Amino acid sequence: MSVISTFGTSASGMAAERLRLDTISSNLANINTTRTPEGGPYRRLMAVMESAPDGRGVHVARIVQDESPPLLVHNPGHPDADAEGNVAMPNVNPVLEMVDMISATRAYEANVAAFNAAKAMAAKALEIGKA
Amino acid sequence: MKILDDRTMRTLETALDVASARHQVIANNIANVNTPGFKAADVDFVSSLEQAMAGRAEPTGPKLTGRATRVGHLPISGPASAGQLPVVQTVDEGASMRVDGNSVDIDLEMAKMAENATMYNTFAQLVSSKFSLLKYVISEGRR
Numbered sequence: 001m002s003v004i005s006t007f008g009t010s011a012s013g014m015a016a017e018r019l020r021l022d023t024i025s026s027n028l029a030n031i032n033t034t035r036t037p038e039g040g041p042y043r044r045l046m047a048v049m050e051s052a053p054d055g056r057g058v059h060v061a062r063i064v065q066d067e068s069p070p071l072l073v074h075n076p077g078h079p080d081a082d083a084e085g086n087v088a089m090p091n092v093n094p095v096l097e098m099v100d101m102i103s104a105t106r107a108y109e110a111n112v113a114a115f116n117a118a119k120a121m122a123a124k125a126l127e128i129g130k131a
Numbered sequence: 132m133k134i135l136d137d138r139t140m141r142t143l144e145t146a147l148d149v150a151s152a153r154h155q156v157i158a159n160n161i162a163n164v165n166t167p168g169f170k171a172a173d174v175d176f177v178s179s180l181e182q183a184m185a186g187r188a189e190p191t192g193p194k195l196t197g198r199a200t201r202v203g204h205l206p207i208s209g210p211a212s213a214g215q216l217p218v219v220q221t222v223d224e225g226a227s228m229r230v231d232g233n234s235v236d237i238d239l240e241m242a243k244m245a246e247n248a249t250m251y252n253t254f255a256q257l258v259s260s261k262f263s264l265l266k267y268v269i270s271e272g273r274r
Contacts, residue, residue, distance in 0.1 A: 003151040006155045012162055058159075103165065111161055113161075121248055128258050128259050
């Protein structure tokens, strides 16, 4: 086991957090989307994190849709309004998304720190015998 | 006394191995900071070093054998200086303050990582110093 092999562990953490950040930006971008290919309003996406076997980092097992009901907003003028004038809006809560975004950013930074520590250790090991 | 394979060198080599194994475990904890139900692990440095040294201190030493991926391959083996190190791992199964059952404390992990990296650098520096001493002697103290 070498320090070099831990690069992969930290990289997997970075990749997973970035993917989580991608789902968050998708949620925020689609916060007002009422039409999707599957029909109905956009549904919030969530990344499910799963630890890799043998303590070799993490990966996103799958991306699931939030099955909570869409928000009904009274807006009779909207083309997608139903008979009562309610529009089904995406179940995206911007506050929740912002909090998740901060959490993902910080976790990403922590992985970068771990990666840099491993890099410094490897560089130090390469210095053996130089002086 | 052997010049290169003395006890100091072997201890330092093993300590470097244990420190890098510990870094792997800490990096894994950090990577799984948002994984529900994940329990943080740690490597007991002293016990791992003792165990690894006990393994290496034997006169013949445990042989690391190459894994043959085909029947026709010749068996290869060498001294147990590379590859998987048997480290003493502890898993924090205690109560977590988080609702998702994850027990990673990111402050603790970052502190442990800094400590471990410093230790690794120290051992690497000591190996370096040992080599410069040898060089000094080989060049009859002229440099």
